[in-house]
Amino acid sequence: MFLAWLAEHATEPDTSVLRRVHGLVPLTGHSASTTAWQLAEQLQLSARTPGELLAAVAQDQRRTVIVLPDLHQSTEPEAVEELACALAAFAHVRVILETRQPSPVLLAQAPAVMDLTHPQWTDPDRQAAWAATTPAAEQGRTPTGPDHQAPLDLDDPASVCAADPLLVTASYEHTTNPHGGLRPAWLRSGPSLSRPQDPASRACVLRAALGDDADPRLRGALETLAQESGWSVRWNRVRGDINPPWPGPAQSMSTSPVSQHRSLAVLDHQGVVRLLLADDGHPLGRLTHPVTEASAITVADDETTIILGSDGRLSLHKSPTATRPHGIAGLLDQSPSIWERLLQEAAPNTGITALTSGHDQLATGDRDGTVHVLAWNNTSIEHNSTALHNATVTALATVQISAGSSLVYSGGQDGRVRLWATDREPLPSPVAERDCAVVALAAAPAEDGITLAIGWADGLVEYSTTSPDSGTSRRTFRPGPPVRALSLLPEGDLVIGTDESLICLQPR
Template identity: 45%
Template sequence: MPPGCRRERGGCVNAGPAPHWSRPAAGREPAAAALLSWLGDPHAPNLAVLTGSAGSGKSKLLAWLIGHGTRPGTVAERRVHGFVPLPGQSATTAAWMLGDQLSIAARSPGELVAALAADPRRTVIALPELHGAEQPGPLVELVLGMASLEHVRVLVEVRSGTPWAQALTAGACARMDLDEPRWTDEARRAAWYADHPDGPDDPDGPDGPDGPDDRTAPEQEQEQEQAAPFDLDDPASVCAADPWSVTTAYERSAEGHGGLRAAWLRAGAALTREQPAADRALVLLAALGDAADPRLPGVLEAVARDADWSVVWHRVRGDVTPPWPGPVRSLATGTGPLAGRLVVADHQGTVRVLDADGARSAGRLPHSVPGTRAVAEHGDGAVSVLDEHGLLHTGRAADAAGPKGLAALLDDGPSARERLLEAVQEYVRRLPEPVTALTGAGDRVVLGDAAGTVHVVAAGAAPRTAPLHTGRVTAVAGTALPVSAAGDTVLLLYTGGADGTVRAWAPHTGPLPEPVAARDCAVNAVAVTTAAAGLVLAIAWADGLVEQRALDDDRLRTFRPGGQAHALAFTADGDLVVGTDEAIVRLRGR
């Protein structure tokens, strides 16, 4: 982040003097002053509705506010954090656009509202020309849902006399009708026209729909497909076409298109970003269900041949061969008795063991842990599970070979692993802050807490701690880094936080002073491995971006699965496994 800036939703905001605001056009000073007063009044309604007839100046006034409110250095109370011109947009595409601007991985309007509800920062959203939208009705629901949140302000423009204007103003709101003379300074209006004799006040642009579209779904689909230069049944065609047009066409369509429609809408905004057709095909392939036309994977693999990744396997919601294991909240790579396995925790706390070569079931822990945040595998078949309250639970997913014969009779004490886990439990009970992150690291366990401190616990040794983050530690990962030809290693940790930073720390020394990575959104997960080419770090960010960084040569691969990636893990041979609420996918770098 550049010096002199502070972190705020929507990017870096200069902490210096606020830039000057120009006057609005055509004598709209009274209306502009009222909008700024609404923004600055903590007791004002969260919803402001800008209405008026066609050509009344709504769009020009809103453009003035957005233009100034999105500039770097704008004071917090006047800042606009997200805006979407709504002509031609559906509620889904509007949610995708806002999610991209607000660093939220939202695949639907409901997910956008839920993500905003979970983030208490003040957020101001402007939505021009709702009357021209593809789906005004669902957009009204989205507007009302966002405005129902205490910390979210929504300013929406809609033409007077439409059903959507009536729906938006039926409840509590601040309404401004630009047809009313009180919102115009006539003297300044006359002076403005004297200086701009050829300038119109503000035609609102093409007329939006004045009522519901009464065409049947097949008629709408036929019209769209006749006008669109792409084939909704052809993956190569849709990957090369304008993604927003493809999204609208799939939303209108009543057909499944061989499984492409479901995969496209599942992947969401990951497909609408500017990117080569090969990258789009990779995302679409990772979202394709096993009920899809069996010819589609081969076509998508051919289109994706120039992407940075190949898909080794993937399982998505609804798959049955093998079955999708459910939403993924945490991942760990198995070792020892669990070598070649993945330990996977879902949203209900069920911890499954999957075959890393194809995601087939290989067992599960006998008891679920509701509110699971993280899992750690300890090399002897034991698995620790961290719950949302900071408590640790231990189960066994596989039995390790223990001592036999006379050795078994003589060895009646706890094993080294049991002593380690007992030490960890005792240490956690003494911590003043709840534990929020967990990983296993050979003969040690690594914890992160709600205050930003990372703890390394070993049996019979003093714990090592370091304050690495501002706020909650969200992820920890470690690897044994070779430091000599004799095979000596040191533990190297990478940690992620709600503060949007990833930091490196070797517990035998101090942490690096600068973060390895920093962005304006939280870190969901990290994973690290020591490959033949050196250290490789993977980061899952809360806005849906997954990065894989080769730390020795700065090579970077990225992947966006559509929703948030909650979990990452490297397999023994260096492939990256990504877990989301909708899918689990194994990727191999090309």
């Protein structure tokens, strides 16, 4: 009751910074994993494990207060206690932990202890009034959830998607039986599945996390359950898939603008670029040489691949699927390409943090929040730059709206998505804004407007289509693992890249 009162009054809008509570997880029924998932969501971070939560909190130096009631009712008290102690070890984090009996490990951290059984914290008159109206059998009893719940069948996707996600997670964590593939899919996407949502949305997330070794009947069952979710999973690849193979962690992605090849370039954490068939994710090949510690990729109009290296410099690579001139034409045409010229112009800027390309334009962003656009104009290069963010530019996307005119979308560490047409001033207000960083952007023309996909640092993907006639339609998706990359296919399908999966979604 005390911590409930504290949390209620410390989360009101007018609460001072020094008194504000940022994370609250009542631990009844929670494991260390589900505690980490809920804290990550509340702190607007993305984490699959307690270790990833600790790493994310270590990087986010904002003052953070976390309240964890009922440690004694957790399904893993020792593991949750270890997580709480590790969080409290950060100088910018304060943890308020409630437990019936502090363990020696907890007391060894020299915490400030408030014993609520001590007489100084009890009003005798109010306690007597409560005791007089509360049956003796109820006094001291720990509140629990509903007594009657539908039986949980871990082999049945309908049962799993409709059940209490804490119960499902705990059940899967305490068994090694794969249950046809549902168990690894659930634990892979747990940060999303543990959130409050309807069974259809949960079924869609679970379908997107299903591996190729799962019972084939599960795909159809989950697709049927997900019909009201707003999304259909067109294809997916997860860690461990063999046929077709998983292409590895997706650090960055870019769709080939050449329609006949319909390929998707995927950059992994080792700098290897793999090419996939956009229609079904089958492999097409890879670039010959990896780029060590590369962070971003874009595929230009002629299928030239431009890669951003760890030093903030750009390099140009030819795709194995690119068309090359033959015969005398190939011998005579030795002049630098448009993209080679644009890269030469961009070379002096060694602090590049994001890039994109399209229609003879190369756009880059830097640590100062400035976006630069280099555009080839027949025989010369036009330069345009403007400051769009108060922090590092983290993602860029462009859309051509007419001949010689393009829109540039930029996302930043400041949590804003800005829109800029290079022939005019940027829109004064962000087109999207949240209290966490933008990690990926993708934009493409739609039948009646423009489709924009935004990946946020807390694992949320926003997908919206804006048109002059019908306004903006919006839908969201959370894959579970942290979102690293996004790409839009010509039909409007959305490809999401994470460290664990590659998912192609079709809006219903």
